[in-house]
Amino acid sequence: MNDAATLPPLVEGGQINDHSQGRERVISIRGLRNQFGANVLHDRLDFDVFRGEIVGLVGGSGSGKSVLLRTIVGLNPWREGRIEVFGEDMGHLTADERSHVQTRWGVLFQDGALFSSLSVIENIELPLREHARVPEAALDDIAALKISLVGLPPGACAKKPSELSGGMKKRAGLARALALDAELLFLDEPTAGLDPISASNFDSLLRDLQRTLGLTVVMVTHDLDSLNAICDRVAVLLDKRIVAGTMEELLAYDHPWTKEYFHGPRARAAGIR
């Protein structure tokens, strides 16, 4: 019923109105198609992310938010289309070029995906040691800084991931994603499972880091508070495509799913009109 053709016309990069303002496209996706068996998840999907913005990615369960994230970071081979990150065509990279791109982004997986055989601090030190060749004397300082930035108690440094609670794993995962001060962060449901205080601390931390480091952030989230508070733009997966815009544009957007999502009781509770 909801065929892609029924979506109102969009401008370049799946946007309702153009917000590029001449900024560099950190991510640029054109005509992406993802298909598992007969199940088409994305079709003719266009998506742009500009430097220095925080983009929230939302969509119904099973609409392929995580798959889109996994596709961008190269964990999921795609059928058709072109994906560019930092202007590099992700489909045609040599191994060296790929590892260079990979050190410029950080990924936070849903449950942290910490290396279970390493302690928290060793998890964070691993990329520092391997990619930045940070001397031993400085390793602990930098790792401890990241741990305290994400709001973990210092006592958590020596713990193994299996000894941490879900929320702490998430923060440790974020600390690892931030280890190399990546320019681009991918976050998969960063505030899910956090208590409201930690969640809003997380939001302000992300805002601080984004401002001071000029980060670009793509986050899959269902936290309407985060969407409202820190996302510059919101990208919605609708009918296998991305519809991206500011909160105001999406509130005015004429589609049954967005209407229900942004005008539901939870949205009202989050202060979205």
Add this chain to the structure above:
Amino acid sequence: MTDIASDAGETWLRPVDQAGRVVLEAGGTWTVFAVAELRHIEDPAKGRRNVAAIDIAGIHKLDTAGALEIVRLQKLFPDADVEGGKPEHLALIELVTKGIAAGVVKPQRMGWLAHWLYELGETVMEFFEQTARLLAFFGEVLVVLAGAIRRPRRFRMSSVVAQMHEVWILAMPIVGVLTFLIGVVVAYQGVEQLKAFGAETFTVEAVSISVLRELGVLLTAIIVAGRSGSAFTAQIGTMQVNLELDAMRTMALNPIEWLVVPRIIALTLSMPLLVFFGNMMGLLGGALACMIYLDFTLVQFFDRLRDTVYIWHFWTGMIKAPVFAFVIAAVGCYEGLQVKGSADSVGRQTTKSVVEAIFFVVVLDALFSIIFLVAGV
């Protein structure tokens, strides 16, 4: 491999005299990729006193690691002011300054003697605890088995059949090939050695007794321990990591009944069948070697086998099969249940399960030899 750090760009830190006062000029790329170089060039600056200011106007790229280095400089020269920072750089330095207040807590190190005593005590305690846990586990298995006999509905038949497919049917090719080859090898050695006494026809007895009594069942047990025992540990262990076992317990489903007992029953039923098959393949291998080296026909080999080899040689092998199977399955499941928390632990317990299973099998085999010796079979 690529040198990812190579694009770090130039980084500098140098003392400059400015109208009678010393200013440290920092500039270039101050990022995590430059930390190694920064630590290197900081040293000459350390000896200096009377540093009046740190001028960071020349820094064009700064990240948290770089900001941390500036904070370190501030600590080295408490009297110096930071000058010339861009607003976003100052904000970053402030963020980092707030962040480092907490510090790190590393695990404490013990002296070697204390450590040795600690390890010794832990090993001893672990041994007693392990024994207690193992006994509790066997008890629980027996209780569930007894309950299942009283109420046959509690036998998870479909689970048993699925496991038997896994541990019996799918194991047949590898067991068959290996025992066949061992039959050929033993027969060949027999021919070679017995030839010296002109007794090469006794190769038939040599190969059939060694295969039927020991080699068939031991080889099969080792393959099964490596193949199925390890799989039991990994399956149950992974479920443990995913909290699936906790989920079962909260749903009034007993993991012993659902996961452990079907596996033990399946393996105990499968193993004699596998051993029988392995024995036959071993004999066939022996027969083939005799056909090649002694010009026997197949009928001659089996005629001699029937005439000279006592039937109890066959039964002694077969009696051991279900006992070994029970031990392998029980150890495999037990180690799976001992998994704690992480993927790391699954690997460790799997290794332990295979080593322990083979160890128990060989020890039991020795016990059986004594029993059969006393019984005269």
